[in-house]
Amino acid sequence: MNAFFVNVVLAFAWAAMTGDFSLVSLMTGAVLGFFALWLSAPLTGIDRLYFVRAYRIVRLALYFLYELTLSSLRVAWDVIRPFPKNRPAIVEMPLDVKSDLEILLVTNLISLTPGTLSVDVTPDRGTLLVHAMFADDHEAVVADLKAGLEHLVAEVFET
Numbered sequence: 449m450n451a452f453f454v455n456v457v458l459a460f461a462w463a464a465m466t467g468d469f470s471l472v473s474l475m476t477g478a479v480l481g482f483f484a485l486w487l488s489a490p491l492t493g494i495d496r497l498y499f500v501r502a503y504r505i506v507r508l509a510l511y512f513l514y515e516l517t518l519s520s521l522r523v524a525w526d527v528i529r530p531f532p533k534n535r536p537a538i539v540e541m542p543l544d545v546k547s548d549l550e551i552l553l554v555t556n557l558i559s560l561t562p563g564t565l566s567v568d569v570t571p572d573r574g575t576l577l578v579h580a581m582f583a584d585d586h587e588a589v590v591a592d593l594k595a596g597l598e599h600l601v602a603e604v605f606e607t
Contacts, residue, residue, distance in 0.1 A: 451498035455481045501604060508600040515561055515596065523562040523581065537583035538567060541576045541590045545602050551576075557597050564593075 455478060462477025463469045485492075486499055526532050545551055551573060555566035563581035570577075580589045 451485055451494045454494075455485060457481075458484060497607065504600070504604045504606075508597075508604055511596060511600055512557055512561075519562045519564070526581075534581045535584045536579065536581050537586065538577055538579050539583055539586045539589050541578055541593055541598075543569075543574055543576050543598070544594070545598060545605075546573070547605065550601055550605055553601050554598050557601070558593065 458481025459474050459477035462480060463473045466473055482499075482502065485494055488494070489496065489499070526534050543551060543554070545554055551569060555569065555576060558564050558576075558578060559566045565579040567577040567579050569575070578589070578593065583589050
């Protein structure tokens with residue numbers, strides 16, 4: 449049984465019962481359906497990986513929003529100060545993620561974060577070139593990206 453499909457059906461069932469197909473109603477139905485599936489998982493045989501993966505996706509989204517806020521503030525502060533402190537550079541980040549989807553997600557999340565931009569992936573897909581606005585310490589930039597976004601993306605796709 450595909451738990452995601454059942455969760456979507458439950459969300460639409462909730463919207464139909466309430467007579468409101470707005471985004472808020474569908475999200476409420478999805479959350480209620482998720483908890484209903486979670487409670488009934490031992491009886492229905494739904495794989496626990498669905499719930500673990502959903503938790504990891506939410507954690508990745510919240511981490512990205514946190515990083516987005518912090519980096520936006522840092523870039524904005526650097527732009528308005530009289531003497532900017534940025535030290536832009538291109539750094540090489542070795543990739544632990546291997547699938548095309550994981551690499552795509554890591555590169556896009558890095559590019560969406562102000563102050564960083566994914567430039568290229570090497571042909572062997574082992575290294576990502578990243579332009580960082582604040583690259584005083586190249587190793588620290590790489591360690592931060594690997595411990596944050598790349599690690600959380602890899603967790604989402606773990607089985």
